Amino acid sequence: MCQYAIDLEDIFYSYEGQPVLKKLSLKIRQGEHAGILGDSGCGKSTLLKILAGLYEPDNGKVMVAGMDAPKRIREQVAIVMQQNSLFPMSIRDNISCGHDISEKRLWEACESARIAQWVDSLPDGLDTCVGERGNQVSGGQAQRIQIARAICKDAPVILLDEPVSALDRDTGRLVLCALQKLTAGKTVIHVTHHPETLGGTYVLYRMEGGRVTHA
Ligand SMILES: Nc1ncnc2c1ncn2[C@@H]1O[C@H](COP(=O)(O)OP(=O)(O)OP(=O)(O)O)[C@@H](O)[C@H]1O
Ligand SMILES: [Mg+2]
Numbered sequence: 001m002c003q004y005a006i007d008l009e010d011i012f013y014s015y016e017g018q019p020v021l022k023k024l025s026l027k028i029r030q031g032e033h034a035g036i037l038g039d040s041g042c043g044k045s046t047l048l049k050i051l052a053g054l055y056e057p058d059n060g061k062v063m064v065a066g067m068d069a070p071k072r073i074r075e076q077v078a079i080v081m082q083q084n085s086l087f088p089m090s091i092r093d094n095i096s097c098g099h100d101i102s103e104k105r106l107w108e109a110c111e112s113a114r115i116a117q118w119v120d121s122l123p124d125g126l127d128t129c130v131g132e133r134g135n136q137v138s139g140g141q142a143q144r145i146q147i148a149r150a151i152c153k154d155a156p157v158i159l160l161d162e163p164v165s166a167l168d169r170d171t172g173r174l175v176l177c178a179l180q181k182l183t184a185g186k187t188v189i190h191v192t193h194h195p196e197t198l199g200g201t202y203v204l205y206r207m208e209g210g211r212v213t214h215a
Pocket of ligand 2: 045
């Protein structure tokens with residue numbers, strides 16, 4: 001196993017010729033909890049999608065949990081996206097993602113993500129369909145379904161893109177507590193505009209000008 005759980009070197013990424021990541025390098029140790037701050041539009045979500053193996057950089061080296069091929073990287077990473085990333089399927093399928101997960105574990109994940117009560121109240125429970133791109137659930141419910149998915153995946157690297165941004169303050173607090181359980185012992189990158197919610201274990205980084213530096 002390599003020394004760093006995340007090792008990015010000289011990453012460039014553009015959308016239709018508009019550069020967003022410009023020679024970005026970042027090294028995160030195994031088990032480190034990293035908080036990423038930065039202005040809206042600076043490229044934080046783009047960076048996470050590269051780290052998740054969803055986007056390939058135009059140039060540069062990506063190594064995540066010892067893997068460099070996007071398909072392998074995707075197996076090592078659980079991501080809670082900022083925008084709704086649900087499939088037009090049941091809540092159960094959205095959490096298990098085709099893996100054989102026991103009913104008990106599914107409900108434990110729902111409990112930790114604070115959706116158990118809501119799911120239980122639905123006539124079809126876990127088999128309720130979330131609609132096209134999750135349009136039949138609220139933004140906050142969609143975020144928590146993604147958190148339950150991440151809990152079940154039990155990946156060594158956890159990527160969180162403002163995971164409580166769509167939640168009211170009290171629910172946000174509860175979900176942040178649940179996330180502590182998900183992230184314990186894992187390598188974590190947590191993008192947030194509210195570093196005060198992260199807690200003392202986080203090393204803070206700032207994204208600016210297409211690069212990441214220590215905050
Ligand atoms: N699919 C896309 N096509 C074209 N441009 C895009 C696309 N996605 C993002 N961008 C642009 O790339 C830049 C970085 O976007 P990104 O979503 O990574 O920012 P961010 O730091 O996550 O912002 P926020 O804090 O608002 O979530 C922005 O200027 C955005 O408009
Ligand atoms: Mg973003």
